[in-house]
Amino acid sequence: MRIAKPEISDELKQACSKSELAEVQRWIEVHHAGDLLKAEFAARTLAEQLELANQWFTANAESSTARTVVSEVLPQWNTLRATLKRKAF
Numbered sequence: 001m002r003i004a005k006p007e008i009s010d011e012l013k014q015a016c017s018k019s020e021l022a023e024v025q026r027w028i029e030v031h032h033a034g035d036l037l038k039a040e041f042a043a044r045t046l047a048e049q050l051e052l053a054n055q056w057f058t059a060n061a062e063s064s065t066a067r068t069v070v071s072e073v074l075p076q077w078n079t080l081r082a083t084l085k086r087k088a089f
Helices: 010-015 018-044 046-059 064-086
Strands: none
Touching (some): 010 018, 018 046, 046 064
């Protein structure tokens, strides 16, 4: 998910009519707003999600699913920690 404001490329601008560009722009705005809401919701519920994840990992420590999930979580966790440190939270 990209949080930065998306823009219509020059190539697409040239290929579309004004009404098509308006439709594309509206679609981008609606979906971008949804992405921003998802990101805010994720941040606001992160503490609760971490607690639930801790409980799940504790209960499922031996499962192959947990090992798979850990391999996906750790890189994101490290990125988040670095961001929080860099922003001096």
